[in-house]
Amino acid sequence: VSNGGVLYRERFLSPADFEAIRRECRTLRGGMRAEKDSIALRRMGLCLDRRSHTHAMLMSEAVASRIAALTGVPRLEPSDFPAELRQYGAGASMGWHRDDALYSPPQTEVILTLGSADPPPPDEHTTRQLVKRWTAQEERPGYAPPSQNWPPPSRSDLATLRRAFTACGAESFDPGHHAAPPTSGRLCEPCSHHLHRLCLRHAAPPPARDAPGEEATRSGWSVPSRGLSRWLESSPVREAMASRQGRGASEKPRRAFAEDTADCFTEWVCADGGRDSAWTTPNSVLLVRAGEGGPSHRVTPVKRGERTIVKLVFHEPDAERSASFYDHINSFPGAQRSVAERARALAERGGPGSGGKASRAARRRS
Ligand SMILES: O=C(O)CCC(=O)C(=O)O
Numbered sequence: 001v002s003n004g005g006v007l008y009r010e011r012f013l014s015p016a017d018f019e020a021i022r023r024e025c026r027t028l029r030g031g032m033r034a035e036k037d038s039i040a041l042r043r044m045g046l047c048l049d050r051r052s053h054t055h056a057m058l059m060s061e062a063v064a065s066r067i068a069a070l071t072g073v074p075r076l077e078p079s080d081f082p083a084e085l086r087q088y089g090a091g092a093s094m095g096w097h098r099d100d101a102l103y104s105p106p107q108t109e110v111i112l113t114l115g116s117a118d119p120p121p122p123d124e125h126t127t128r129q130l131v132k133r134w135t136a137q138e139e140r141p142g143y144a145p146p147s148q149n150w151p152p153p154s155r156s157d158l159a160t161l162r163r164a165f166t167a168c169g170a171e172s173f174d175p176g177h178h179a180a181p182p183t184s185g186r187l188c189e190p191c192s193h194h195l196h197r198l199c200l201r202h203a204a205p206p207p208a209r210d211a212p213g214e215e216a217t218r219s220g221w222s223v224p225s226r227g228l229s230r231w232l233e234s235s236p237v238r239e240a241m242a243s244r245q246g247r248g249a250s251e252k253p254r255r256a257f258a259e260d261t262a263d264c265f266t267e268w269v270c271a272d273g274g275r276d277s278a279w280t281t282p283n284s285v286l287l288v289r290a291g292e293g294g295p296s297h298r299v300t301p302v303k304r305g306e307r308t309i310v311k312l313v314f315h316e317p318d319a320e321r322s323a324s325f326y327d328h329i330n331s332f333p334g335a336q337r338s339v340a341e342r343a344r345a346l347a348e349r350g351g352p353g354s355g356g357k358a359s360r361a362a363r364r365r366s
């Protein structure tokens with residue numbers, strides 16, 4: 001794997017395949033249990049049934065050869081190590097570690113993100129650029145707020161919105177459709193209650209501007225679907241709006257940006273010793289080379305929301321199981337130790353350099 005053994009790629013599966021996997025995995029969440037003996041803290045896990053659709057889709061020759069092509073490993077195969085569904089809830093994290101080599105030569109691990117907590121907010125520069133682009137779009141004649149593709153207002157917004165709409169005499173208020181996305185300077189003049197939402201009654205007829213989703217994608221971040229109103233009130237957004245209205249950015253920011261929405265990153269050490277990190281988007285894959293030669297990496301603590309991933313293991317043809325393979329398998333939640341496998345693991349540990357009780361006790365799952 002390039003970049004010191006880590007590679008991050010977004011939009012890995014087709015939207016249809018990804019949705020099918022996400023749907024199935026959602027139904028399995030109830031079966032998750034706290035992971036045992038793991039470096040990860042407060043993470044929940046579940047081994048995916050080999051007969052599941054998710055397993056069939058991901059542990060396939062097709063996916064293996066795509067991973068091989070991405071990593072530059074000549075050939076990879078789906079391993080017999082269980083694919084795991086894992087969830088980081090609030091407070092969960094994973095400290096710096098290298099993935100144990102479950103095989104020799106060491107495997108490539110694939111972290112497919114199914115869902116993530118709210119993304120971290122954009123920096124101030126990005127926010128200003130985005131607000132500028134939105135404004136330009138909104139100033140086109142005939143602009144109307146999009147209906148479906150903007151996240152609907154959060155529950156806590158509804159009462160305020162309803163009041164604002166009543167105040168300006170709007171006839172109806174449908175939370176899913178009558179709330180516009182954040183705008184910059186263009187307030188609903190008659191209402192002017194809301195800096196960031198247009199009242200449809202006072203908005204011009206359709207159409208249309210780029211879907212906010214596309215905007216967000218182009219700018220490299222997603223608008224938080226939860227905590228939207230807090231995000232809008234955060235200082236760079238407010239300042240950008242204020243300066244559009246010629247009022248300058250004199251208002252004291254009420255809340256610091258970074259405190260407001262914070263969530264976990266996967267961080268790793270690159271080949272040159274520097275660090276890189278990713279807020280892993282849904283349908284992204286993070287490919288990590290295991291073993292001593294692999295990169296050190298970690299997951300920063302989740303403060304809000306949750307992040308669900310599927311972890312998959314691929315190995316080179318003819319790779320052999322290592323003692324760690326058995327240690328790991330036996331520490332799965334609810335694992336039944338297989339006598340034969342245990343015997344085999346013990347026999348393998350007898351070899352030179354395979355570590356005694358102390359190293360076994362110290363070994364924790366990655
Ligand atoms: O959740 C992640 O992004 C990384 C997880 C990881 O490193 C592991 O499970 O070994």
Ligand SMILES: [Fe+2]
Nearest residue numbers: 098099297366
């Ligand atoms: Fe890891």
